[in-house]
Amino acid sequence: MSKWTSSKIVNVAFSFLLALLITAYVLSTKPSYSGSNNNQYTSLLPEKKATITSPLTVQFNSSDYVIVGAPSSVGVTLQGSSALVTAAQNHNEIQAVADLRGLGVGQHTVNVALTGVSSSLTATASPQTVTVTLAEKDSAKKDVQVQYDDSKIASGYQVTNTTVDPKTVTITGPKENVDAVDHVGADVTLNKSTKANVTQSTKLTAYDKNGDAVQVTLSQQTAQVSMTISSSGSSSSASSSSSSQSSTSGSSSTTKKVSLVGQASAGSTDNFNISFSPSAVTITGSSDTLSSIDYLPVSLDLSNITSKVTKTVSLTKPSGVDSLSDQSVQVTISPKS
Template sequence: MKRIVQSKIVNIAISFVIAILLSSYVLSTKSATSTTNNPNNFTTLIPEKKASLKVALNLQFDNDKYVVIGAPATVQVDIEGSGALVSAAQSRNDIQASADLRSLKPGKHIVTVALRGVNASLTSTVNPQKVSVTIAEKTATTLPVSVSYDKSEVAKGYTASDPTATPKSVTISGPKTNIDAVATIAAHMSLPSGTKSSLTQTVKLVPLDKNGREVEVNLGRQNVDATITISPEDSKKVALAASIKNGDSKNYQVTFDPKNVTVYGSSDILNAMNSINVTVDVADIKDKGSVQLKLPQIDGIVRYDTDTVTATVSQINSSSNNSSASTSGTSESLTSESSESTTSSSSSNDTEASSSQQGE
């Protein structure tokens, strides 16, 4: 009997140990399954990524009757989640931001920005979440574009025409008070320093009041193409004068082809200029020859109508000059002797006539 009781106790103990082992196994299996199915644990296995996107803000309202001013053109959308989903959102650009104003009346309102197109597995926030807008009855008008530039950026000796815009005018819309306040649609060109040639730029439009402050209105277009024509300031036709190098200017005769050139440049410089001195080197010219010469660079002169001129050089023979001078001297001497002979003959005749009268 005692053995039977001991046997039962042993069996119960063994069964109890087996039950504990089975229970531990089941609990460990559930824990593993729970860990596998837990989204938080799943995300820890995939690298996360953050990104900020600039998204256009779409305003929903009756644009045939109203205009809306004050709202930003874009909002910032921050997204966070798995790298693959964030990269996909960046490349596809499916996210949209909008504000529904269709139930609102004219006046100033603060509205909430809503997002669409964001993957449900991503965390997203928009900044700003609320925007201030003003709804007003629509008024529109068309105004000319006024293009300006900094005159100091034009190179010395050059002049600029009045810049033009394409298109020449732009339509603006908004509240009547704002429309009435607009004095000009400004477009300012930014020229490189020392600009010497014409150019065209895409220029931003800015509506300004009479005091030069920006007015909040809607523009039919944001930019125009502005063109400015730049050319030499003035022109004048002047003669060329030779400046002999390596020789005596008295011994050379120089003619130019062309004889005159048209000079472009500053009006002050041109008004004081009657001719242009061109250096002619006669070192290699023995009797007669022609050389191609570049016109000199002069401060205030932008350009010439020709880059080079032809100088024809003729040497004047110095012995010929001496011979001519000698001949001239001999002629003068002969003239003098002839005059003296005539004077002597006349004097002799007068003496004979006087003696004849005394004899009578």
């Protein structure tokens, strides 16, 4: 066989082998179909599946309604190329939306829509629907009452004055919840055996008549509280000194220190231990008026009180009395066992 013929055979064999290799490569990269769904195929790029948490935005008429029971976030399952899923995890811009616009009072189940998802990814919300209640919106102004554990006050000391700023706040929420609020408490945290004055920024909480927290929105979350704490002895001395100065000044008005006595506007005082801080106040007026006053009644609503509560109550000036040494006092009410 000639050299030329041998070379030609080698070239043909090489070309045939090359063609086989190319054919094998093309076949290996052809989409692979499975089952009855011939639109699904295996991608050449590596895929990844992951779940992230996205905030839930509820769209509704906030002028007339408030929402109850909506979750703050939902899970989102992502599937697609590894690079895109990782990017979504690192820079989560996906938001879940529940649209209740146009709906009225009541419970509604609506779909969760996802925004900010790459068109190259498959995203599924979990849950895919949420149940949310639209309630009629209401608001009211409520007094802020200073509340504290009087057992933390050192023996021989008492709270002689409290101030709070702001004195009132606006509460907003479902009408049923707003109607249930009795007062807003500024809950002061005291150390054991407190003797010194206290100035503190305290959290505000709305309470019902039982002292249980009510879920509403407050116009202010905290209040500034100041408490004057004095020894019982110095308080008595100060009152005696004040009374003495008043009686020797030649003024037509006199002063008298009288005890505070709780009187039930609802419920019965027989079922409770009631204490005031201070336990007595100084009244100023004519001697004829003061001679007929032995104590100062304080009206208390004792209905639905099931546990110990301390709150601020306003004092009512009796007829004929010119002034009171305190406009309000702290009252601690404990059910008798």
